[in-house]
Amino acid sequence: MATPQVTRRIKRHWTTWAHWVLVLWLAGGPAAAAPGLRESFEALRAQPATALVEQAVYLASTESAGALQGQVYALLDHPFAQVRQALARPGPWCDILILHLNVKYCRASGAPGQEVLEAGLGRKFDQPLTDVHWLRLAYRLVSASDQQLKLELVSAKGPLGTHDYRIEFEAVPYAAGQTLLQLRYGYGYALAARWAMQVYLATLGRDKPGFSLVASGREGRPQAVGGLRGVLERNTVRYYLAIEAYLGAQSLPAAQQTQKSLQDWFDATERYAEQLHELSRDEYLVMKQRELQRQATEIYRPNS
Numbered sequence: 001m002a003t004p005q006v007t008r009r010i011k012r013h014w015t016t017w018a019h020w021v022l023v024l025w026l027a028g029g030p031a032a033a034a035p036g037l038r039e040s041f042e043a044l045r046a047q048p049a050t051a052l053v054e055q056a057v058y059l060a061s062t063e064s065a066g067a068l069q070g071q072v073y074a075l076l077d078h079p080f081a082q083v084r085q086a087l088a089r090p091g092p093w094c095d096i097l098i099l100h101l102n103v104k105y106c107r108a109s110g111a112p113g114q115e116v117l118e119a120g121l122g123r124k125f126d127q128p129l130t131d132v133h134w135l136r137l138a139y140r141l142v143s144a145s146d147q148q149l150k151l152e153l154v155s156a157k158g159p160l161g162t163h164d165y166r167i168e169f170e171a172v173p174y175a176a177g178q179t180l181l182q183l184r185y186g187y188g189y190a191l192a193a194r195w196a197m198q199v200y201l202a203t204l205g206r207d208k209p210g211f212s213l214v215a216s217g218r219e220g221r222p223q224a225v226g227g228l229r230g231v232l233e234r235n236t237v238r239y240y241l242a243i244e245a246y247l248g249a250q251s252l253p254a255a256q257q258t259q260k261s262l263q264d265w266f267d268a269t270e271r272y273a274e275q276l277h278e279l280s281r282d283e284y285l286v287m288k289q290r291e292l293q294r295q296a297t298e299i300y301r302p303n304s
Contacts, residue, residue, distance in 0.1 A: 037172055037182055041073045052211060052237070053271055059211050059237065063229040067164075069186030070236030076181060078247050080173035083181070084149045086250055087169070087243075090115040090139040093153065095258070098292065099242040099265040100235070101278060104132050105295050108139070115139040118302065121159060124278050126287055129294075133159030134302040137167070148172050161190040167239065183243065185236045189228075209275055210234060234275050241268040262288050 044050050044058040051058055056075035062068070076083070086092055094106035097119055104127055105120035117139060122132035135155050142150040153167040168184040210230030213222035225233065242265055249260035266284050269276040279287070 037073075037170055037180060038174070040182075041075070041180055044073055057240070059233060061210070061212055061225070061229055061233050061236065063227075063232070066190070067186065067188045068228060068232040069184060070232045071185075072181075072183045072236055072240040074181050074183075074240060074244070075174060076179045076244065076247065077177060078179050079177050080149075080171065080179045082250065083171050083179045083247060084144060086247060087171070088141060088144045088149055088151070090117060092246065093117060093139070094119075094295075095261070096242045096246045097239075098288070098295065099245060099261060100238050101284060101287070102235075104291055105129055105300060107295065107299065110139075117153060118300075120300070120302070126290060129298075129300050129302075135159065135165060137165065158187055162187050163190070164188040169243075181243070183236070183240050185239055186232070208234065211237065211272075211275060230275075237272065238269065238276065241265055244268060258292060 041058070044060075045056070050060065058073045059070065060073075061070040090108040090110075094108050094117055097103045097106045097117070101124050102121055103119055104122040106117055108115055108117050110116045115138075117137040119135045119137060120129055120132035121135055135158055137153040137155045140152040140154065142152060144150075149169070149171045151169050153165075155165040157163055158165045165187045166184065169181065171179050171181040174180040208230060209224035209226055210233035212225045212229070212233060214225045215222055224230070242261075245261045245265040245268060248264050249257040252260055262285055266281055
């Protein structure tokens with residue numbers, strides 16, 4: 001049964017649910033005829049059903065045979081030049097990824113043009129690095145001009161039967177002091193990965209909704225998406241909030257930035273507690289401080 005919060009969202013957005021067809025088309029793959037980032041964003045802004053808690057943040061997701069993709073469009077109150085300077089290198093992306101509660105370690109390495117991020121993915125508690133799953137993400141800077149920042153983190157092989165991991169980021173100037181961004185997160189999965197995820201969905205994740213409203217039930221009334229797509233949406237939003245938290249801390253002295261990012265990431269996820277709450281604030285901060293200390297002092301190279 002839907003919670004009162006979800007029920008209110010369903011009632012508020014019932015008349016606009018049909019616009020998801022338009023939203024998903026606009027946020028689709030990189031076809032040559034697809035609209036630009038600004039055009040897609042303006043179309044999404046016209047559909048309040050896609051907004052996350054009355055902010056200029058919009059989510060779309062798709063699930064096809066063996067593949068999942070989520071996308072966030074967001075308007076940030078940061079100048080484009082600041083965003084480009086902060087994110088056009090591989091190192092800061094480890095500082096972003098580690099904010100996610102399932103990322104236990106991240107280190108960037110490699111010569112210019114050949115950079116990679118070694119990311120360890122695990123559970124929502126302290127784990128030795130020998131117990132986590134490793135993801136080797138190639139960093140590709142596509143564009144870093146005065147009008148566009150575009151980059152990719154990609155891995156052909158992922159843990160537990162997953163493959164074709166992609167984190168794609170694009171940002172452009174929007175208005176004075178503002179930047180428009182798009183974040184795409186997706187991966188493919190084989191049968192073994194689906195079985196593993198179904199176990200999670202039947203136990204720890206059985207009551208966790210996503211954000212999108214989809215037709216369901218005998219009368220076709222929309223309700224919050226669940227299943228694999230719900231998992232994908234929750235993690236897409238978590239990664240977006242990590243970017244937001246990282247950028248928000250850049251104005252502070254370097255020694256204060258990490259703690260500020262951690263606190264802001266946790267506070268941001270609590271705005272969507274129904275979907276994203278997992279740990280208490282103290283549990284999250286203690287766990288992450290240990291992981292960051294390990295990340296700063298250990299160079300861990302998983303066996304290939």
